[in-house]
Amino acid sequence: MKPLLLLLTAFLLVGAAAPAAKPRSSAEILEQSTAADWRTPDLEDTLYLDLPAGRVVIELAPAFAPRHAANIRALAREHYYDGLAILRVQDNYVVQWGDPAEDAKQRKPITSAKPTLPAEFERRWSQELPFTRLADGDVYAARVGHIQGFPVAGDPKRGQIWLAHCYAMVGAGRDLAPDSGGGSELYVVSGHAPRHLDRNVTLVGRVLQGMELLTVLPRGTGALGFYENPGQRIPLKTLQVAADVPVADRTMLQVLRTDTPTWKTYVDARRHRREDWFVQPTGRIELCNVPIPVRPVRAAKP
């Protein structure tokens, strides 16, 4: 065999068998990620909901709901939520908490914060927002993707963008009037993404840790999953801003950045699922099927 042909043959053989050619799984991508691939949410944007069973950690999204984020911080700081209760657990839909008192006169007063706010259903699509598009399409919106760790949907024609109702997203419950919410009553999406709620109610953030403390709660048997018996309600011990909590009591988490090459590689691995178990990788991924990885902050080396 001529040297050139021999070289070519060797190249083809090695090329076909090279382990480096195998795309990495999402687990491998996360294992091999660097510190720069992760961000630590601002303590002012982090909430700790402490239930009898443990802590739920929520990250606020002030880029999308600045007035609601500020009002929720104010409500937390006047200890408004402490002693309220989980009132509603509707299977495959939402878990919701607020003031159990049905009579307005018996409700816990709101002092420094605002009882209601104008809706923040969507915002202008600014180039300053680090949008990473998910090009797989969507039933509900012309564009979908991620911004700062949140699933988003947008309409380029109108130049508007909004948070999407995926699993674990947190919103501000409202009555019939669009401006009747404000954060005093909050809900968490606990089932298949109810995307029809997008732009109908203000989303304020996302649960980073502790979803399983909410999703195991007994389902309410009343209309819309409300508990019929007051004894079924789960009391909120506290809902605090992380910045107000002593350092030793904080739950320090990091979220995978959604504006990096690592993120794109990670999403692609979730899209193709090249793990051996899969026999028909779809090559597509739907917005709310992209898990947004969260990890504990690693302890500093002594």
Added chain:
Amino acid sequence: MKPLLLLLTAFLLVGAAAPAAKPRSSAEILEQSTAADWRTPDLEDTLYLDLPAGRVVIELAPAFAPRHAANIRALAREHYYDGLAILRVQDNYVVQWGDPAEDAKQRKPITSAKPTLPAEFERRWSQELPFTRLADGDVYAARVGHIQGFPVAGDPKRGQIWLAHCYAMVGAGRDLAPDSGGGSELYVVSGHAPRHLDRNVTLVGRVLQGMELLTVLPRGTGALGFYENPGQRIPLKTLQVAADVPVADRTMLQVLRTDTPTWKTYVDARRHRREDWFVQPTGRIELCNVPIPVRPVRAAKP
């Protein structure tokens, strides 16, 4: 005013205010449905999974997984499932049951049924299947819709159609080999639709009632949500074919037919959500966001 003009004016006024002009909500459509809009699942296709906390009712889909349906009936009839346990509860994913024994020699023997079966991931798209298309699009498949009360996805080019992994769908767990399932280990989708599993694992049916008995179970803390401590497992009292259960002990349910004008009207109401609370109806609906209504069979009049 001339009589004709008067008549026209009256018509316009009445027309504008006529309650009949307002599209009905999905609740109204169901209230006004007729007996012919509902079907009663065959007793041979209905399974009762009796847990300590109550009954889960499953409808098998023999049109899509005939060999699995037959094998699951055979397993139920040899009391294979009775005394096995829920082994895995992974948040926002699946609840799974089977034989807890890890050592093959200690496993409960399968006598009349088959331990494994060839995969039934998809089937030929026959005109005999009463397919009602959902024309809103889909991220994962070229066509989606409903057949006989099940969410389905299809590929008209290949002429193939398959059950879709929506919330409450039931599948036959498998190992690495595609033909390593068969129904001895079953899982239920308990979170956001993991559509990437479509055509990778055999779906066999859907939970009609009792999802909340599965979704409240404590999440497993092991890999993939498996329970780490055997004491955490939830025993299965029995899993029986409804036809084998005494009449007095049956849970008789009806499912809204998915091949009628009522179904199309119902889906359209869910698509547009014209209830007063909604300020921005989407006009779109995603396959797994269409709830498939189930109701108890009404008691015969004495």
